[in-house]
Amino acid sequence: MRDLDKALADIITIRSQIAAGTAFRGYGPAAIAATGGVALMTAILQYLWLDDPTGHPLTFLFGWAVAAALSALMIWIEMQARSRRHHSGLADAMIHQALEQFLPSGIAGVLLAVVLGKFAPEALWMLPGLWQVLVSLGVFASVRSLPRTVAFAGGWYFAAGFVVLVLASQNHALSPWTMGLPFVIGQWLMAAILYFASGETDAED
Template sequence: MRDLDKALADIGAIRSQIAAGTAFRGYGPATMAATGAVALLTAILQFWLLGDPTGKPLGFFFGWFIAAALSVLMIGIEMRARSRRHHSGLADAMIHQAVEQFLPAGVAGVLLAVVLWKFAGETLWLLPGLWQILVSLGIFASVRSLPRTVALAGAWYFVSGFAVVVLASQTHTLSPWTMGLPFVIGQSVMAAILYVASGDHDVED
């Protein structure tokens, strides 16, 4: 049994090493663009329905939590289907690697929201910008297994995140547009990059 366990562990390690050196093709441009549409729709609905988001932070962040959950679900479903199609036997290892690269930024975003909500409610205006910065870090962490040009999307979120923090620092208010528009643009950039790279050029092999 020990020899069998060792052999299985060795096979798993080899598969992980192969996955680490293979370009991940689980993200599709259409779904990425659709997540941008979700962000735009969320911003429009909040603009119409919330009136003053700063006075209703629970409604504001709950709306964006739903938008994020829907986007993750859409990306996850397509990721699984495309990985099965493009990566065959390596699909599970590739998906695990993709999730592992972005997971720290996602967990940090959730914990940051909880901590600010619980202990520093007066600083919640920082969250939209900080979330964008965390998204940029997640994208940069994924560059080694995606088209190199996704770094442009990471750079956009990095710059927009700091710009949103600076803008919000003037009024300490929440706005659906400083949350929504950067994500609309960022996801559109990601979709365009993935579309251009779909012919297997500009991808690290």
């Protein structure tokens, strides 16, 4: 029985090592581009219907939380289908690896919003920029299993996050555009990179 357990553990280890050296093809350009559309629609709706985002920060942030949840669901559904199609028996290991790379920055974004909302609501104006920086870290963490050129998208989010922080620091205001436009551009850039890049030749071996 002990030998069987050891053999199963060895198989899992081998599968994980193979997954780590394989380009992940679970992220689909269509879903990524659609999340950019979600960000654009959210920004437009908030611009039209939310007169004072700074005066209603929880409403503002709740709208973006819903947009983020919808975007994550879209990416997850397509990731499941594409991984089964492109990675077959390695699909579960590849998805697990992708989550390991991006999930820490996502969890940090959620906890940051909760902590600021509860203990420092006067600092909520920083969240849009901080979220963009965290997304950049998630993208950079994923570079080793994606086309290397996704680093350009990570660079965009990194630069945009700090620019948004500098702009918002002048009046501590929340704006649907400083939240939305960086994500629209970043997600569409990511979708274009995934569409045109060849995972087999552009990702690390």
